[in-house]
Every structure is written in C-alpha cells, then in structure tokens.
Amino acid sequence: MTDNEPLWRRYRDLVHRRPTDDVDDEIRYHLEMRRQEALRAGLDPERADAVARERFGDVDAVVAELYAIDTSRERKRSRGEWFSDFVQDIRFARRSLWRAPSFAVTAIMTLALAIGANTTIFSFVHALLLAPLPYREPGELVNIQANIVGSTGEMLALRERTTVFSDVALFRNRSITFDDDRDAARLNGVAITPNLISLLGVAPALGAEFDDDASRPGSGNVILLSHSLWMERYGGDRGIVGRRVMVDGVPYSIAGVMPATFHFPSASARFWVPVTIDPSDLTATWAIGGSGFVARLKPGISVTRANAQLAAIVPGMRKLNQRWDPGEQYGIPATAQVLQESLISTERPALLLLMACVVVVLLVACVNIANLMLARVTVREREFAVRAALGGGRGRLIRQLLTESVVTAAIGGALGVALSLGGVRWGVAALPETMVRTTDIRVNGAVLVFTAGLAMLTGIAFGLLPALRAASPGGSASAVRVGRGSIGGRTHQRLSGILVASEVALAVLLAIVAGLLTRSFDQLRNLSPGFRAEQVVSARISPPPAVYGGANTARASAFYEMVIERMTAMPGVSAVGIVDRLPIAAPVFGMGVRIQGQFEDGTQLLPLANHVQSITPGYLRALEIPILRGRSIEDGDRAGTPRVALVSQSFARRFWPGDDPIGKRIGYPYPSPWITVVGVLPDVKLDSLRDTSAVAVLVPFAQRARIAPPEMFIVVRSNADPGAIARQLRDVVSSIDRTVPVTAVRTMSDVLARSVERPRFTTSLIALFALSALLLGATGIYGVMSYVVSQRAQEMGVRVALGATSRDIVQLIVGRGAALAVAGAAAGCVVALATTRLLTSLLYDVSPTDPLTFGGAIILFVGVAIGASAGPARRATRTDPVETLRGS
C-alpha cells in the first residue's frame, strides 16, 4: 500500500461509501503504522509484520465485529433517511400542488367524485355480498331449493330423512292485520318453525324466542316484532313483552323483539309468528306450499355432499303426499345453496355491474389525470433537468413525483369518503324496501380500508407513467434539455394520444352498457300491460279472517258488495271491481286445471294455468279489458247459479286450437263440478311487465270463494282526483267496519312504475356513470388537442405561410381528434363485444350486441371528439405565421 491512495477513491466516497471499506481502511492503517515503527526499529519486514499483528490481537475477529457494528448502524441511518426523504417528498408535493392550484383542484375533485362513487357502491357490495350474515357460523347455513310444494309435511320429511343437516327450518310469507287498540295495520312478515331463530343462532333483543311446541295446533299465539316495528309502534318501550294484541282478529301475546340487525329473510319482514304444524290435517300439511327451507350443515359437511344427498332423497318424497301425486318432475332438481348467495341472488348481477361500471369511471378519471400530469411534466421539464444536473437521482425523482400523485389521490380519497357518506344514505333510501338486507349498509372499517387501498393504487396508476417519463434518460430530466427546445413534444403527443384513446375506449364501453340498459328499460316501459292503467286507483282491503273468514264467507261477500255499491255511487266513478290478486304488483299464482275430454283425472299430472284470478264483474270494466268472444262475468253469476269462467286467448289456443272455446268445460284439480267457459279475454300481463305466461283463467268471486281470502284488491276507475278517491275509499270502508284496514292505495300507473323501479334505478345510475366518463373523455380530447396545437404552432405558421386555408388547419386538427376517438371507440367496442353478454340477465328484448347501441356510441364519441377539437382548431387558425416563425 502506498502513502498516497488513489484520488478516485476520495471522489467515490462522496457518492457512496460502504461501511466494510471503511473498516478495512482503518485497520489496514493501524497495522501499517505499527509495521513501519518496527521497521524503523531495525526489524526485518517479515518480523515487523508479525509484531504488528501480535500487538493487534485477532485481526479477523475484530474486523468481523466492526463489520457487524457498522452495518447495523448504516441500516438504521438509511431508515431514518428514507423517512426524512418521505417527509421532504410530502412537503414538496404540497408546494408543487399549491403552485398549480387549477391542476390540483381539477385532479382532486375528479378523484373525489370517482372515489366517492366507488366507496358508495362498495359499501353496498360489502354489506350485501361480502360481509358475513350476522348469524352463527353463517357458512354452514344453506337454503334448500327444490321443485317441491314447500309444505310443512316436506319439512318434517327433510328433517327426518337427511343426515347432512343438523337442523331444518321452514319459513313462509304471511300478511296479518295487526290491531293493538290504536289502529289496525296490515303488516308483512314471516311464519316460521320455532327452531328457525335458534338455527340461525340469533337471540331476541328483548323477550324470548318461541318454545319448541309453539307450532302445535292450538298453541303458538305469540308474535316476535322486528326492531323497526317496535320503535315505530311502541317507541322502544321495554314493557311490551307479554302484551296482548289482535292478529287477524285472534288474541296473540308479544313474545319479544328481534335485534335491529335481524332482517330475515328481508328487511320488509316486520314480525315473525310460529307456523302451525298439524300432521293430522292432511291438506294443511301437504297442500299448503310456497315455503322456503333453511338448514344448517353439520360441521365438516360440504354443500356438494348435501346436494348429493338431497338429489338422492327428495324425489322419493313424492309418495309421501297424501293429497295428490305431485308428478314425475317432483324433487328434480333439489339443491342446497349457501344462504348468503341465495338471499341476494336477484340483486347480485345488478350490484356487480354497478361496481364494475364505477371502477371503469375511476379508470377513466385515472387516465385523464395521468394525461394532465403528463402535460405538467412537460411544462416542468426544466425543473427536472436542473435537478438531474445537480445530481438528483432517477429513483429519487420518480419517488417524488409518485408521492405527489399519491398525495393528490389521498386528498381526493378523503373527500370521496365524505361524499360517500351522503351517497350511501341516498342509496339506502332509494333501495326498494323488499331488498334483502343482511347487514347494515354503511361506510365501515372494511370499506375505509378498501378506499384507502383504492386511493393509493389510483395515485400510483395515474402517477407512474408521468413519473417514469419525467425521469427517463431521453425525457425531461436529461440535462441536455435545459435549453429551450421541445424535443419531448413528439413523444408526449404520442403518449397522451394513447392515453386519450384508452380513455375513450373505456368511456365507450360504459356508454354501450348504459345504452343497452336504457334501450332495454325503454322496451320494458313501453310494453302494454294489456289493460288501461290510467285513471285507476287500486287498494288492498283486508277484512280480519276471524270475523270474515272460514264459515263467514257470506259476510265477506256482503261486505265487498257494500263497498262496491257505495264507491260506484261516488261522483266521477265509472267502474269498481274486486280481484283477489292485483296484476303487476305481485305474482298472480296459478294452479293445475282439469279440461273436459283432455285431462280429467285429478290424480294424474294436470296442465298448469299460469294465473287464476277471481273477480267481480266491475273488475274488467275498471281496467278496460275487453271481451273478445262470448260474454263477461255478470252480476247474475252467483253462488247458486251454474259455474262459469273466462279464459285468456292463450288458454283457448292451447287447449282448443281452431275450436270455439265457448261452452267448453274446465275444473279445479280437486273433485268439484265442471265450470263452463263463457267468454275469451285478450292476454294480459299479470306477474310483471316481463311476464310471458298468459294461460289464465278468471272466475266470479261469488262462485270461487269457498274460503274467503284474507285480503282482496279493489280497483276504481274515475276521472276524479286519485287523492279524493283514496279518501272516499277509506271513509266508505271504515263506515262499514272500522277494523278493516285499507292499505297500499296507489294508482295503477304507479303500480306499473314501481314494477320497473329496480331496472330504472340501475339504469339511471349507470347512465350517470357513463355521462361522467363521457365528460372526462371530452376534456381529455380537448386537453390533448390544445397541447398539439400549442406544440405545432410553428408548423401551423409554416402551413399558413405556404397558403393553407383556415379550413385546412381545422381539418388537420379536428381530423386528429376524430382519429383518436375512432381508435378508442373501436377498442371500446371490441371490449364491449367480449363482455356485454354478461348483461344478458339484465336485458329485456335487447341483444347484448345491439348494433344500434354500438353504432350510436361510436357516433356519439366521434361527435364529442370533433366538438372537443373544434376549440383548439379555431385557435390554430388564428396563428399568426409571422409571429410563430419569428419565435423559433
């Protein structure tokens, strides 16, 4: 080793010093000094070396120890440095955003809206699809879905014959008239087997759950209230347990109140009562159906295994039915579905679609901001070049710019969360009340974690490209470019062209989705229901079965007749009718029918009439449903006269094709007299506007009612104000019997509108998203074209000097904008072609590749591109050739 160490080492140390090098140098110096001392004392070189080492001790051990000490110190130091860099970056980001407030405000507001929308939709997705149901071990809960009757007898059989479930429970919808001496109310709730609540693993918030024998006939006059009903009617009074109330005219006692989070099976359930199980009553046990079955899997049993057992067992339950043979298809299929998935299955596609669309909006926003940042990078290229020249490393520069974009995204995200608080409240209010709500929908911890992650990713997504570009060797940071040149302009134009094209592609995708849904919704709304809904008021009338039901049929008929008579006398009223099931508002159920000469044996599988309604003569007049052949149901068709029925056109065509249906005879599936067809009606939509099953039978209410149904619907056609009609109706009913509730008072037009409320909601939300994407896309194109014009001012100057007209210049610029839009739109269409078939279940009578929608979206975006380029193009034509040429 020489005394003079190489000069380069000192410089190298300025840049980077490794701790191990320092240790080596330090120890080497010490040993060298001792050696020279020994040499001076006259020792030979070899001996001198040995003396130096002897005095030092174990050189290797010391060096190793020093390495360890210094390396750990170095690590600590670099951690500290990273943090102080971080603080510095944040400060820098703040200053840099402050310097460009319009950029910062634009970016932050765009992000706040996009992230706010994402947070809002994700709150719903989280609460409805992701958060576990608020029940014990929710993964073990399944819904048994099978082609069976849905009777209590079947539940008992399932419980007995299956081994994969630890318990099986039944629930069925039930409406009651609830009277607690204040005013009678009609409530929707659920009848359940007493084990349901313990099967779910929930305890009442107040009072006790049902005893196991509450479903025995004669007992079980107990009712559990929902939390909302308790608050509404009793203001949260804890003393109501044990209080007597009248349920359908029968005394019940309040057993308790369920927790606020308990919404089974949906939020519209206001109460739970025990279902009566009486195996000795064969009709009640086997023929009353329509129930749902919930079961808990035994620990360790998979859904697949449960499915295998159900498929093996359920079809065999066909022979258990002692009322009739349910047919070959009975029990096929029979499956278990995870409860959470089955509860939300109808909302799932729409919710996922909304989430996907709102993510696309965020992506569009990201691309848009990336483009703005790219422009800023170009503006700031001198700043970066100077920093690079002063030794600012690439990594450091990238980090700094990324910090800047992540800080922007974080501020946007925070504002977005604030917006989403309002958004979630609005969304919850807009949700249909029958929507299954498993947990409360709100911005909770999980949602905040999602949003924070999203904001972070967003910041990196829109910041990375501009940062890389700023730091690229040929990019802004190269020291060569400190001068005035703008070599980077071309690259920038290409990059931001690509960005804008992808932005347009995403926006076109959204526009296509929104277009398809809008077209589908339009088809749906323009469907004719088959009756005239205008100027008709409908309402539900629910005479308590204890007074009007059972053997008191005559009393019910008299009651309805009196209501009809008094309403008909009201001024402006032209027709009043009663029907057991109102069209469109809820499914109109059907039943098997016997057809004389074709299907006469009630023990064999009978053809199904999709819908059966019992009506009074005024019903068809009120809805202006014409009679196509024969006669209508008339006042003379009473309990003692020959039985008559009307059939729909589809019914007639199906069973008597080419033959006159008048005079043909049909019958109920059970032993009963034949009924003569006296008239034919047009097909009417009954279950919903999308209903395509039109094989329907209408019978006179006076002849149908063996047992008076607990509720009927009245329809009143009148040119008077609907509000006045509603008031008159309430007055009339309460003047006859104060205990009969009148509920669900709506115009028929309103019933129709409500039936398409969900598609309307989804469609308008997605249209809103598409519109935001369109606006973002338009500003993107505008921004790029403005940049192009400013960068190519000189070229424009030359062109003008060489005789180019304004028209040529405009064509050049607008052409470039349109080209971007076409490229983007084409890409968007390709993506849409590949993905829109996922929408099929949400579309009505519109193909997922509807050419009109696709074409419309392309034309729209090319138009928008031309519009957005027009401004910059006009500016280009005002270029003064002399000015720009001198400026170069």
Place this chain on the structure above:
Amino acid sequence: MASASTVEFRHGAIELLLLKALSWGPRHGFSIARWIQETADDVLRLEEGSMYPALHRMEDKGWVKATWGTSENNRRAKFYQLTAKGREQLAEDTRDWWRYAAAVGKVLKSTTEPATA
C-alpha cells in the same frame, strides 16, 4: 512491550481510557494506542484490536464522532472526536473510577480481621 509486570486490561476500563485519550482533541486509532502505551509506561498491556470495537460502539452511543481526514504522514485515516455527550461521560466515568479505586484501596489497607458470625 510485553513484560512480566504488565497488567491485563479490564473490561469497561478501556472506554474510559479512550475517552481520556480523546479529551485533548481528535485522534485516529493508532495515535490513541500509542498515547496509552506511552502514558502508561508500557505497564498496561492493551490488545490494540479490542480498542476498535469499543470506539465503534462509542460512536453508536453518540459519545464520539468519526470523520475521515489526513494523518500527520499524509495518509487517509479515521479520526475520532469527543462529542458533548462523550465529554460528560468522561467526567462521570472518571469520578466513578476514583470512587471505586478508593474503596478497593481502603479495603486492601485495612488491618481489622473480619468478625466471624
């Protein structure tokens, strides 16, 4: 150098000596070793290698600050310098040392036999 009468260096005391050596100003490791050797008249046998880990640890503790500089013979060497904290430490350790030495001395000079219990 090593002779029959040298005393083995005791743990902990080395830091005190290093602090003292630096109390006159910045020195590099070799210079510290030479100073201790001269001052202690070769009585203390310092295994010089053990000095460096002590110095580096004192650097960690913030008692000394290290900088690279040029030695008297114009070589690149690592210089150690007392910090304010190191100076306080020196004062404190010195006080402790004297108290300790006095106590040990007092015991050794004692003439009374310990009482048997």
